[in-house]
Amino acid sequence: MATMKEVAKAAGVSIITVSRVINTPEKVKKETREKVLKYMQELDFKTNQTAKALVSNRTKVIHVYIPNGLEAANPFVMNVIAGISEELSKSYYSLFLRRDRDIPLKSDGIIAMGLNKSDDEWLANINETPIVLFGHTDLPIDWLDVDNKQGAYKMTDYIIKQGHRKIGFIGIDENKRFATDRLQGYCEALHDHEMKVENKFIRFTANEEIYGYEKTLDLLTKEDVSALFCSSDVLALGALRAARTLRRKVPEELSIAGFDGFGLDLLAYPALTTMTQPVYEAGKQLAMMILDRIENPNHAVNQKMVKTSLTIRKSVRNLKADTEE
Amino acid sequence: MATMKEVAKAAGVSIITVSRVINTPEKVKKETREKVLKYMQELDFKTNQTAKALVSNRTKVIHVYIPNGLEAANPFVMNVIAGISEELSKSYYSLFLRRDRDIPLKSDGIIAMGLNKSDDEWLANINETPIVLFGHTDLPIDWLDVDNKQGAYKMTDYIIKQGHRKIGFIGIDENKRFATDRLQGYCEALHDHEMKVENKFIRFTANEEIYGYEKTLDLLTKEDVSALFCSSDVLALGALRAARTLRRKVPEELSIAGFDGFGLDLLAYPALTTMTQPVYEAGKQLAMMILDRIENPNHAVNQKMVKTSLTIRKSVRNLKADTEE
DNA sequence: CTGAAAGCGCTTACAG
DNA sequence: CTGAAAGCGCTTACAG
Structure with a gap:
């Protein structure tokens, strides 16, 4: 592996000329360029990105900020990370997984996720480094979010169209936007079908299988619902188990739907009807957005769902058609 | 954000002293140290890792080489990447997802995975950069691998101990060590129980649900097996579907086991019995191994299963006890 | 079209 | 215990 200096010496030109061959080849006479290229190849020249980064004040590193509370081992996070790293690598950017807000490292840009509403103040004060949020906020910064409200709306609408009138909801009890958005989508769909939102059909809990199980058990023993919309596939897993405990056949006697679609749903029997989030793709898009913001600091704010x-x-039965497998 | 120069000026010392306060604080007089620390805080000093990297010939970047043939979106890869990045971040290292063997970038170390046997030549010629392999090889380089042979052995042994005597095997038809190792574990377990390996009970195919389905269909219509060990959960998924098509109840009439345990198995009904690979943990270990190799180039080669x-x-029935839920 | 000089923000010997 | 000098491998104006 050679440096520019060595290539320059071998080719009998100055270092600057080598630099030009790399960055602005059109400014170098064809013969010179070809001679330099030949020696670059011969000596196995590789740009020292570190040196380049130092002089151009670029680190070629993107920080992915995921608060400590969010497990990196969860499927949602893993999909995003994989999508981001795949896309960044195309532009020779590295990824640094940042677990604390403040660290003694610089980066060219930040992708932040898993924030809650109280983080807005922090977000608003990041001025030195471009940032893209996975989620949404009212602040005038770039963000991309999965449309949870519309997703929950579509699922509820689908369940209603299968003929269900008493639809339970197991919600996630977190101060995150996605949780409240899913509840709201459920409520709005009911409303648009002129159905009442019944509080007794709704439960909230932490997003773990065991609680999905417990809350479903509680709901099913007290109320008479024909379908259950769970805010996550993990909760739906618990709900399926609760249904088995109570000997309610799915979907014959009880319909169950989930939300997420990270693969947890693939092996299920009965296979789980769910709303699939394009998380890996979202990761790729987030990477593109932050790189775009770095290149074009003055572009209009980019916010998309x-x-x-x-x-x-x-796992969801059509009560109208009554055609079962 | 301030530089060392600014801190030095504010504190009335030289840049070197600031550098010492950071790197070898014990060499600086207490008063001086405290004064410098005070200004570092006040001026929000952050080490420019890029500059540090340049002068110390470190990039603070680890390359994760995953050949283009391996989808980054698959659960196995995602788990590894997440584990690696989690661990690297603790030491302020970034991760670069490398998709090509040769790229014009330097790194402090390489973690390679998804290689096949023909890649050994390439591996042997990487001398400039420390490397750790996820997989195994006879070369004297660091590696870590999941013990696929033993895993397949243990699963087969378990199935036999449930009273099964005719056990089918759906293998993966790839020139990768994990594939042949799983086959071998199956064969050895049969052998140790003084059972014959019957070729007619074995099928090979690409690792996709559809082929698991087709091969299982083929096997079940031709042969009479009471259990089926699939080389992956994805194949097991296809096998489950084939069983349903043929109206063979699982596990009452047919037992099915998988391999992987990335979560694909969690929602299944009947829940899938499988061999779980600790992939996320392996990712973390790989990160530790490469950092260790960077720090200690002369340590003995580190190879572990x-x-x-x-x-x-x-999904696997105990034919002896005959106690079913 | 090509080159000499300065500098990015640090660290590493070498002096004192 | 502290500092002046040189240098890591590049790029960016500025000359010619």
């Missing part, structure tokens, strides 16, 4: 897609499988 | 764990669920 990504749509979820309804994945119909076997 | 990680054990899989048997995750018993509901």
Whole structure:
């Protein structure tokens, strides 16, 4: 591996000329350029990105800020990280997983996720480094979010169209926007179908299988619902178990739907009907957005919603058609 | 954000002294140190890792080489990447996802995965940069691998101990060590129980649900097996579907086991019995290994096997006890 | 079209 | 215990 200095010496030109061959080849006479290129190849020249980064005040590193509370091992996070790193690598950017707000490292840009509403103040004060948020906020900064409200709306609408009138909801009890958005989508769909939101059909809990199980058990023993919309596939897993405990056949006697679609749903029997979030794709888009912001600091703020897609499988019964497998 | 120069000026000392306060504080007089620390805080000093990297010939970047053929979106890869990045961040290292063997970038170390046997030549010729392999090889380089052979052995042994005597095997038809190792574990377990390996009970195919389905269909219509060990959960998924098509109840009439345990198995009904690979943990270990190699180039070669764990669920029936839920 | 000089923000010997 | 000098490998004006 050679440096520019060595290439320059071998080719009998100055270092600057080598630099030009790399960065602005059109400014170098063809013969010179070809001679330099030949020696670059011969000596196995590789740009020292570190030196380049230092002089151009670029680190070629993007920080992905995921608060400590969010496990990196969870499927949602893993999908995002994989998508981001895949896309960054195309532009020779590295990824640094940042677990604390303040660290003694510089970066060219930040992708932040898993924030809650109280983080807005912090967000508003990041001026030195470009930032893109995975989530949404009212602040005038770039963000991308999965349209949870619309997703929950579509799922509820689908369940209603299968003929269900008493639809339970297991919500996630976190101060995150996605949680309240999913509840709201459920409520709005009911409303648009002129159905009442019944508080007794709704439960809130932490996003773990065991609580999905417990809350479903509680709901099913007290109320008579024909379908249950769970805010996550993990909760739906618990709900399925609760249904088995109570010997309520799914989907014959009880319909269950989930939300997420990270693969947890693939092996299920009955296969789980769910709303699939394009998280890996979202990660790729976040990477593109932060790189775009770095290149174009003055572009208009870029905020976009990504749509979820309804994945119909076997866990929701059509009460109208009554055609079962 | 201030530089060392600014801190030095504010504190009335030289840049070198600031550098010492950071790197070898014990060499600086207490008063001086405290004064410098005070100004570092006040001026929000952050080390410019890029400059430090340049002068110390470190990039603070680890390359994760995953050949283009391996989708970054697959659960195995995602788990590894997440584990690696989590661990690297603790030492302020970034991760660069490398998709090509040769790229014009330097790194402090390489973690390579998804290689096949023909890549050994390439591996042997990487001398400039420390490397750790996820997989195994006969070369004297660091590696870590999941013990696929032992995992397959333990699963087969478990199935046999449930009273099964005719056990089918759906293998993965790839020139990768993990694939042949799993086959071998199956064969050795049969052998140790004094059972014959019957070729007619074995099928090979690409690792996709559809082929798991097709090969299982083929096997079940031709042969009479009471259990089926699939080389991956994805194949097991296809096998489950084939069983349903043929109206063979799982596990009552047919037992099915998988391998991987990335979460694909969690929602299944009947829940899938599988061998769980600790992939996320392996990612963390790989990160530790490469950092260790960077710090200690002369340590003895470090090669280790990680054990899989048997995750018993509901898809394999105990023919002896005959106690069913 | 090509080159000499200065500098990015640090660290590493070498002096004192 | 502290500092002046040189240098890591590049790029950016400025000359010619």
